[in-house]
Amino acid sequence: MNAAKKSTPGGGIFPLDKPDLLVAYRTMRRIREFEERLHGEFAKGDIPGFVHLYAGEEAAGTGIMMHLKDNDRIASTHRGHGHCIAKGVDTKGMMAEIYGKATGLCKGKGGSMHIADLSKGMMGANGILGAGAPLACGAALAAKFRGDGGVAISFVGDGASNQGTFLESLNLAAIWNLPAIFVVENNGYAESTSRDYAVAVDSYVDRAAGFGLPGVTVDGLDFFAVYEAAGEIIKRAREGGGPALLECKMVRMYGHFEGDQQTYRAPGELDDIRDNKDCIKMFSERVIEAGVVSRAELEAIDREMTAEIDAALAFAKSSPSPTLADLSTDVYVAY
Amino acid sequence: MTDNRIVPIIMPKWGLSMKEGKVTGWLLEDGTQIKVGDPILEIETDKIAGSLEAGDAGVLRRRVGTPDTVYPVKALLGVIADPSVPDAEIDAFVASYVTPPADEGDDDEGSKTEIAQTPAGALRYAKRGDGAETVILIHGFGGDLDNWLFNIDALGEAATVYALDLPGHGQSTKTLDNPSLTTMTSALSGFMDTLGIASAHLVGHSMGGAIAMQLAASNPAKVKSMTLICSAGLGPDIGSYVDDYVAAQGRKDLKPALEQLFADKSLVSRQLVDDVLKYKRLDGVEAALKGLSQALFGGRKQHDAPASNLGAKMPPALVIWGKDDQVIPVAHAANLPGAKLHVIENAGHMVFMEKASEVNNLIKAHIAAA
Amino acid sequence: MARKISMRQAINEALEQEMTRDASVFIMGEDIAGGAGGNGDQDAWGGPMGVTKGLIGKFPGRVLDTPLSESAFIGAAVGAAACGMRPVAELMFLDFMGVCFDQIFNQAAKFKYMFGGHAQTPVVIRGMVGAGFRAAAQHSQMLTPLFTHIPGLKVICPSNAYDAKGLLIQSIRDNDPVIFCEHKNLYGIEADVPVESYTIPFGEANVLRDGKHCTIVSYGLTVGRSMEAAETLAKTGVECEVIDLRTLSPLDWDTVMDSVENTGRLVCVDEANPRCSIASDISARVAQDCFKALKGPIQMVTAPHSPVPFSPVLEDLYVPSAQQIAAAVKKTMAN
């Protein structure tokens, strides 16, 4: 799949043909279902630790990842479930990992903040803000050495975009002309602190320019806008054109993490997000209105996804926990 | 030192890099009557510990070297003389003795060994002496030309002596395709061709003995005589040494493996173990040793019986064995009909190190008679 | 074939041989070629101490001068390692670890564990350690205990040129992150080093000298001083066993404890500051596991608990001396 493919039965309205539109919808729904079920389960007290939900941001991760192959790498953030799913990681293994079970992708040793699946090019969610950017530079450097046309994408939140690691990485990628793309997922907040307070420039395009990189800002709620902008940037990087920055303006539908009372939000802000800024709803309406996809087709996918996540949850809950014997395996140095 | 009634006992040079040695103790009292080959005193170098054996007969008149003291090579350690020589003369000899400077070129270790580009690859060798007869010393599995440190100079007094590092060993090429006795034998044959050695007296230790027999069988014109020391190829049995040596990853496993080589285990010094370990850790060595040990001795059995191919082509042969050999049983010594046989007491698989002068004298006599 | 070369040359040769053997090995760091982007010599420096001199000529494109951005380039090395390359990143002075430590201890060291054993990170981070160079408090530290504290890092500190070459080759071939500590005052010291490539396994201490009265354990520069102390003591009839740890993680506990079982006495020599040091670590473990064998109190000879001073007079007093080591042996022997 690539951005160049524009022959669509929808009269050229969309940059993807119908099967790919359904893939996009399925991915976004899979993420949403996964996150909403986690939201419910977390409230029951069965899920240990921090859980940061990607709900509301699906259009960005999905629009970008649809351009990637398994040998393209991504370095994710603490809010990584959506990136994982969009990169093709199995939801059963993810769910079991979040429950800390031995059957989890990381044998229960990583948890929500460290889910990784290197076979899918997913280099890990990351509990350290900004840490993914240098790693993505390394992945891009490896791709460049190998000359395999691979790219690496670093995701960073608006808050983490102030980290030195991120800024250093922009410069490094620029001087080495790496096939690296820096995606700023600007959801307006870093925990409780607003982007407008914490980021000195108004536009990330300016910040990119300061490092000699092209920068693009898109409406991250608009799947098609993300898809097209990312497509161009990724294609350019694959062809040796070097790194770029892509800012996706988006919203998060839930708290920073599960349990967040979100009192820092303005009155009515959350209602407005649910009613008017739900990226999946916006996508559905567009494709249905255009007559390319029917509501029934989408509802069938919804049911499919509910069943899939049901199964993932059942798998996670019924899986065994790791044991004492697992405590000190998979570590390079035994004391 | 012009007086040949007085013979100095000097610090020997055991091996290329030896510059000094430590006297660890005297084995004989002043006034003892000494025969050639008697151990006189014990010496330790950073590589090996051993006893210095008498090269001349006479009475031990003076012990000069003090235990636990380090002396340079050729330093005076003692005096052998006839009882008729007066004490005063001995005193004067000791007082006027000057340790000669090291041989020219001694500092330049590189000149002491050379590399021959042979069909089997680059092979390192050492050459001593320029006598009419040519002798080639062939080390055993896992060994190298330095194993002959107590022999090469002595044999070089009367012959032209070569000692080589076989492929996969010492400082020769580590590439060993198709490891087998045939491959090793053609490496030796190619080495002789490269150096223009038409025929030679072969002295082979252990696996080197099997190679010597195989060459005699396949190319009799090249072998004037053979001396087989604790040789492979004379029977099916072999101890665990080869497996233990190959498997050893660190000093702790290697030391007990190397101790199987000697009747006197204290000869295995820390430096000896370290040197072998350094060799074993070179890239390619492990693969070469594994392949070779598998081909020749896999399953703890000797697979080749080159002796059975000799028949009428058998050259004059001398078999020497250490009675306490733990690697290849001394019973194999009897398996080469027509060979002269010497079994030496209180010696193991490395009998040519442990009983160097005895072995050297046997080899010299064998070559002279051949 | 062996010949005498310095530790600097031994390290250079290890890098050269591994780069020749394996195309996935590359090296990076500030000024490691030197001259990047200028109009002069492209191999102007070969690292601030000339350790990597000559390599760029042999491996163009695989010797990367980096910008002054430790977080970014160490992180990039880690990322490239996670994507199948074998980077050797030079951190110049390991004191600079402070600005990129996250990439080392939260990223590289933890991937394998967090990701349930599914990741490998064959990165080597090499740099200078130790005092005696008049380089003062921020360029002279022996920070080894900081690294050994982290499970997941392998920590190497050679005391001579032979070990440096074999251990560095092993480090490059190893699949885990390795911190390779080079004592700057050992660079010029020569030893017999084979021309051929060879490896020294990790977790194997080197017993340099046998002795029955007291065990001296050390690593790096102070190994030489420990030997000097042992030779002096031998003249008074006290025979010390001197152990060069060589690799600090993993650590060869067997060799240390076997020796103490024989001698009954232990002196730990460590150029690091004393609190939570290699010396205190070994002392504690030996006290715990070999208590019955001990005939005298364990002694520690370390740097004082202060930063490294600048004044040459003070700095010379800072690093454990042969006299201090001998005094410590006498002290434990007096019991």
Ligand SMILES: Cc1ncc(C[n+]2csc(CCOP(=O)(O)OP(=O)(O)O)c2C)c(N)n1
């Ligand atoms: C280095 C570091 N500092 C602080 C934190 C704590 N923390 C976790 S998430 C977060 C806010 C992140 O905001 P942003 O980057 O905008 O991402 P978002 O949560 O909005 O997706 C903070 C401060 C951390 N995990 N790592």
Ligand SMILES: [Mg+2]
């Ligand atoms: Mg944010």
